[in-house]
Amino acid sequence: MDVVVYESLYGNTAAVARAIAEGMGGDTRALSTGEATPELVDQARIVVAGAPVHGMSLPSERSRASAAVKPQGEGHLAADLDHPSMRSWLAAMERGPRLAAAFDTRIRGPLGHGGATAIARALEAAGLTLLDEPRGFTVHLHTTASTPAALLTEGQLDLARGWGQHLRACADAAA
Numbered sequence: 001m002d003v004v005v006y007e008s009l010y011g012n013t014a015a016v017a018r019a020i021a022e023g024m025g026g027d028t029r030a031l032s033t034g035e036a037t038p039e040l041v042d043q044a045r046i047v048v049a050g051a052p053v054h055g056m057s058l059p060s061e062r063s064r065a066s067a068a069v070k071p072q073g074e075g076h077l078a079a080d081l082d083h084p085s086m087r088s089w090l091a092a093m094e095r096g097p098r099l100a101a102a103f104d105t106r107i108r109g110p111l112g113h114g115g116a117t118a119i120a121r122a123l124e125a126a127g128l129t130l131l132d133e134p135r136g137f138t139v140h141l142h143t144t145a146s147t148p149a150a151l152l153t154e155g156q157l158d159l160a161r162g163w164g165q166h167l168r169a170c171a172d173a174a175a
């Protein structure tokens, strides 16, 4: 079993995670940071982790709290804060000789960086070996949307599936 672990407030990173897991195939599971317990992660040979970019970095308790008070009138999804931040999940992750990859969801332009690289650094610090460079998937510049995953720009889920296939091929080559 391999895992794609995600933090996702509005469903976009979750949808990318599911597409990556589909591309990786086999019994790869996409799990939120709340679902990805140490027992499950312990069984994985590959751990892929992703989160939205907030403030050119990983979401913090402060940025998550600010998302919670954004306009949530009719047509706007409430931020899902039921699962922990990727930051805290990574801090609690057990060390181990696993394969790994990191991604984020971001807007296009100068603000769109800082998530996947931070995840990659944390994975390496925990003893995991990166299969590929950190990867970003793009969303439209709105912080709220009416339906989950509605912010992704065109073609991102196909790119995510393709990247999942690529990660699987890299892992097979490393076997």
Ligand SMILES: Cc1cc2nc3c(=O)[nH]c(=O)nc-3n(C[C@H](O)[C@H](O)[C@H](O)COP(=O)(O)O)c2cc1C
Residues within 6 Å of the ligand: 007, 008, 009, 010, 011, 012, 013, 014, 051, 052, 053, 054, 055, 056, 057, 063, 064, 066, 067, 105, 106, 107, 108, 111, 112, 113, 139, 142, 143, 149, 151
């Ligand atoms: C509080 C907050 C801060 C954000 N800051 C950035 C940023 O600095 N750079 C960026 O590219 N996107 C930023 N975004 C947009 C997020 O990347 C976007 O909401 C996210 O990719 C959606 O993914 P999700 O549905 O999985 O939460 C921010 C969003 C929020 C809510």
